Amino acid sequence: MTLSWPNILRLGLVQMALGSIVVLTTATMNRVMVVELAMPAILPGLLVSLYYGTQFLRPRFGHGADQQGGRRAPWIVGGVLTLAAGAIAAAGAVWIMGSSAVLGIAAAIPAFLLIGLGIGAAGTNLLALLAARVAPERQAAAGSAVWIMMIFGLATTGITAGQLLDPYSPGRLLAVASGICAVAVALSLIGVWGQERTPARAAPRRNIAFGDVARELWADPRVRAFTIFVFASMLAYNLQDLILEPFAGHVFGMTVGESTALGGMHHAGALLGMIVVLASGTVLARWVAVPIRAWIFGGCLLSGGALVAMAIGGQNPATWPIHPNIFTLGFANGIFAVAAIGAMMGLAREGDEAREGVRMGLFGAAQAIAFGLGAFLGTAAADIMRALVASDALAYCTVFATEGVIFLVAAILALRIAEPSRAPDPGALVPGE
Incomplete structure (x- = not known):
């Protein structure tokens, strides 16, 4: 039984x-x-x-649920509880840091490990559950919907926490963290309740060791090609994340408030891109049918072009329309990211066996590791280039141009990705269901 839109949103x-x-x-x-x-x-x-370093365990988390009959709700709830425990422990560690840096850091290490383990277990099995139970025609739109909800959660938490934390005190931080975690656990319980009352699909499940499953998956050329694409595209996606605002300050002379607003414009563009993909799979689906691969290719190509344009424009900051450039970059990023999530879900449910968890875990691990590596390499490359050349503009623009080239390579890789198989599902795209 496929999930209705109310259940997808839940x-x-x-x-x-x-x-x-x-x-x-x-x-x-x-x-x-x-x-x-x-x-x-x-x-x-x-x-x-440390949080990113635990993400290589995602395939193992997915495999664990696969071996338990595909029951994912316990893994999701357990992951959220682990994540919440880690966040509360991290707030306590920050409190300890105020009096003893050594003890506080020692307490923070296991807390952030719990955060990584929790997000890996819950996030992997959430997407695997969607992959197993969302109709193939809905997957890109469903990926857009849940990612838009995630962005809403990020924004809501930022605004709420900002108001509740003033004036700051360690006790207040711990109380706010505990409250947010309690709400998050409650939302998760509401989200998974009753979603697995019926079997996802009739498919055999061998009782096979994780290492054997991993080797079989990597031998599949479609899985291997898509994993490489995910790593390349997400590496390019995150290379600019931590250097965009410093670039705006050093090259365009923006104030802190102006550079923050520029970052917000990137997120606004990404949100619009996600909404466009969501609309194409719901309200516009009867008139416009765009394959997932086309969204991925177009998003990567436009992302690469926007970054190359930014590298060129950084050499002429006085006249370059940086705001439209950043908005376009965000728009392209949003399109390719949620379309890639839809393709992940489609590929995760393929095969003669029900192995959605380990497949989604493999793709999720590639994504998370690329994110962490991208954040590090982007900042390191910017620092190295600024030390080697006299021009800040040339230093940053070299990094952005390189990032743009990686996106263009990812676009080429996207052309090699076959469309996920689709089973007929009459009326699957009716949004009012």
Whole structure:
């Protein structure tokens, strides 16, 4: 039985909950460590790298649910509870840092490991559940919907936490973190309740060791090609994440507020791109049928072009329309990202066996590792180039041009991705169901 739109949106509550907790740890606690506690910025960077470092376990989490008859709700709820425990422990570690940096850091390490393990277990099995139960024709639109809900969760948490944390105190941070985690757990329970009352699909499940499954999957040329594409595209996607605002300040002379607004324009463009893909799979589907591969190729191609344009425009900051350039980049990023999620779900459900969990885990691990590596390489490359050349514009623009080329390579790789197989599902795209 395929999921109706109300049930898809209900599962989106889980994605919203995951984003709400993660942004609290990677943004709010990051700022507290660097600003209020005057810690070096590398400290939260290393702690976040621990979170990314656990993501190679995603295929194992998916395989665990596969071997348990495809029951994913326990893994999702358990993952959210683990994530919440890690976030609350991280808030407590930040409190300890105020009196003892060594003890606080020692407490933060296991807390961020829990955060990584929780997001890996819950996130992998959430997408695997969607892959198994969303009609093939709906998958790109469903990916857009749940990602839009995640962005809403990020924004809502940022605004709410910002209001509740003033004036700042360690106790207030712990209380706010606990409250947000409690709400997130409740939303997750609402999201998964009753979603697995019927079997997802009739397919055999061998009782096979994880290593054997992983080797079989990697031997599949479609899976291997798509995993390589995911890694390349998501690496390019995240290379600019931490250097966009410094670029705006150093090259375009923007203030903190102006560069923050520029970053917001990128997110606004990404949101519009996601909405366009969502609309194409729902309200416009009867008139316009765009294959997922076309969205992916177009999004990567436009992303690469926007980055190359930004590299050129950075050489002429006085006249370059940087705001439309950044909005276009965000729009293209949003299109390709959610279309890639839709393709992930389609490929995850292929095959004679029900192995959605381990397949989605493999794709998710490639995505998460590329994100972490991209954040590090982008900042490192910008620092190295600024040390080697006298011009900040040339330094940043070299990085953006390289990122653009990687996106263009990803676009070429996207052409090699076959469309996921689609089974007929009459009326699957009716949004009012």
